[in-house]
Amino acid sequence: MAHPRLPDLSLARQTLDRAAHRRTDPDLLPKLLADPLTRVLPVRAGQAPVAVEDGRMHLVTVPGPEWEGPEPLAFMGEDGVGGAYLAAPIDAPVEPDVPVPGVAEGTTWAGLREAGAVLDDTGAGLLTSSVALLTWHAAHPFCAKCGARSDVTLAGWERICPVCGTHHYPRTDPAVIMSVVDAADRLLLGRQAVWPPRRWSVLAGFVEPGEPLEAAVRREVLEESGVHVGDVEYLGSQPWPFPSSLMLGYRGAALTTDLRPDGEELAEARWWTRAEVVAAMADGSLLLPGPVSIARRLIEEWFGGTLEDGVDSWR
Structure with a gap:
């Protein structure tokens, strides 16, 4: 990368x-x-x-x-x-x-x-x-292979089953999260079906077994919004232990602009200009993810600077 x-x-x-040699x-x-x-x-x-x-x-x-x-x-x-x-x-x-x-x-x-x-x-x-x-x-207190309660070893960084001897290690689930930008430099934001109406964010999804990260970006965007993505650029990553994700941030170039939200993951999808984002945040009709999230940083990277929350914020 x-x-x-x-x-x-x-x-x-x-x-x-982390001094892993001491474990x-x-x-x-x-x-x-x-x-x-x-x-x-x-x-x-x-x-x-x-x-x-x-x-x-x-x-x-x-x-x-x-x-x-x-x-x-x-x-x-x-x-x-x-x-x-x-x-x-x-x-x-x-x-x-x-x-x-x-x-x-x-x-x-x-x-x-x-x-x-x-x-x-x-x-x-x-x-x-x-x-x-x-x-x-x-x-994960129990062995995934035989069901027995496992023992903590390696100073907390491993669990071993005392019955079948299987070793278990801390799990991290890779997920891609992406700012998708069209030829007019508009940003694609979506609203999940379980969110209140004013909450919007960039799209994200888990990487499937055997799937390259760039392919996951293109698949998730197409499945959720109907937009085809071409070039994909890596921007950064951060842990997101809610409960066990590693968020891998990308910027994708949209090849199409017609929006067909799937109605399951995304209730709505929309292209935004910078002026529209600023105005909607100011009047409270657009709530973006908080500053701790990589989603907010991806949006601000597209915007070109820090965005100030309006009268309300999404925590």
């Missing part, structure tokens, strides 16, 4: 060294918990504790020796100056009056949609990876 044209995507910022140490997690430089990030229902200082949001982590909650499940990496990060899943309701050991009562909890775009690079990368990995564990 060529060098991405969408740098610094909110959930694609990674500063920690084979069976005593890694206990040793790190005893180290005062280790930080534990509690995660429950895709959210982590956050605080705001000097106008900036940051994750609230707990020093390893002070952690009194559930045993951390995964080693997330090193910061390069001696510190390590662990992720601990919290099986408790996301309610302000439900305390979490080591986290002060009243602490705010936030997920990636709320915090992903405003956390610093380390915090955004840590929360994204932690949510993705812990969500996979929560959804």
